[in-house]
Amino acid sequence: MKITTDGLVIWESKTGEADRVITLLTENGIITAYAKNSLRPKNKLTSPTSMLCFSNFELYSGTNMYTVDDAQIKHRFIKLSTDVNGYSLAAYFCELLKLLAPIEDAAEDFLSLMTNSLYLINEGKKPLFLIKSVFEMRIMCLAGYMPDIAECAECGESNSAGGFFDVTNGVFYCESCVKKSGRAVNIGAAAVSAIRHIISAEGGKIFSFDIGVASLSALKDVSEAYVCTHVDHRLPTLEFYNSLTT
Ligand SMILES: [Zn+2]
Structure with a gap:
């Protein structure tokens, strides 16, 4: 056929x-x-x-x-061929797609996430670490690992000033409840808001949000940790990308 x-x-x-x-x-x-x-x-x-x-x-x-x-x-994506960092990030995205995208089943959202990400890397319109964090959080959602961070997992508060993310369980705790959670990481309210945006926004809008430098750094750490915790697989392309950029 x-x-x-x-x-x-x-x-x-x-x-x-x-x-x-x-x-x-x-x-x-x-x-x-x-x-x-x-x-x-x-x-x-x-x-x-x-x-x-x-x-x-x-x-x-x-x-x-x-x-x-x-x-x-x-x-x-012509500029990728001369941009080692951008190409390495794209190769990491490819490795995640190979592990997480469905085989011969509906994958429009995976394809659109990847082509939007490649466009931004190729055009140099967003910092690579921002594109990386957004891709990581979004692909995990598409693959069935959507974090539940609409409200504190303990008390249900949704407008907390703090933001503590439990990478293992994909849940969020407010400042009052974090002691009960044991292993949640303080990423701040702004990074929690950014993750909420990445999870819920449509198409290319997932990359458009305002976030301060400190919160972006927290988002960068937590998105990679979230992938590594839930993708039970060594990721050589991630190791290579990190060797170039850290
Ligand atoms: Zn709480």
Whole structure:
């Protein structure tokens, strides 16, 4: 059976003499496909099947994976190829998508989160650590790990001046109740508000909120801790990104 779909290449590996196996993120989930001769310089598949290329694919279904029959580039995030930090962050996002996005099931929200994030990295319009935190919190929500921070998990207060986030349980405590929680981290009310925004805003608006430097630093720490706590997997791309930026 032949299908046509738009997809973002989120992983590629060499196989055979000059072939690639690629992982695509599409609106219908993750698809794995074999792209014959796509590592030969003048092959028609070479560019559209390369990492982080958004292309239209014609695919034949096979026993274990699809085979790419044809592909046309729709969009390239060109500046990423010369931006080591930005590219490394994008590779980390790809690794999270491979672990968390559904396989051959509805994934429009994952694709839109990724393309919006790549656009911002490529254009340099937001600091990388802000894009990283927003992506981390949002992908965890999409994958079923939405934190419950509308109100204090103990007393139900929703307008507390403080903000204590329990990374393990994904809940929030007010200043009065934090002693009972045991392991909640003080991230401040502004960072809690930012997380509430990231969880609930629509589309590209998730990246638009005002936050002070100290609160942004708290958000940065807590979003990464939230991913690492709930994704039970080593993340080499995160380790590499952090080695560049810290
Ligand atoms: Zn409370």
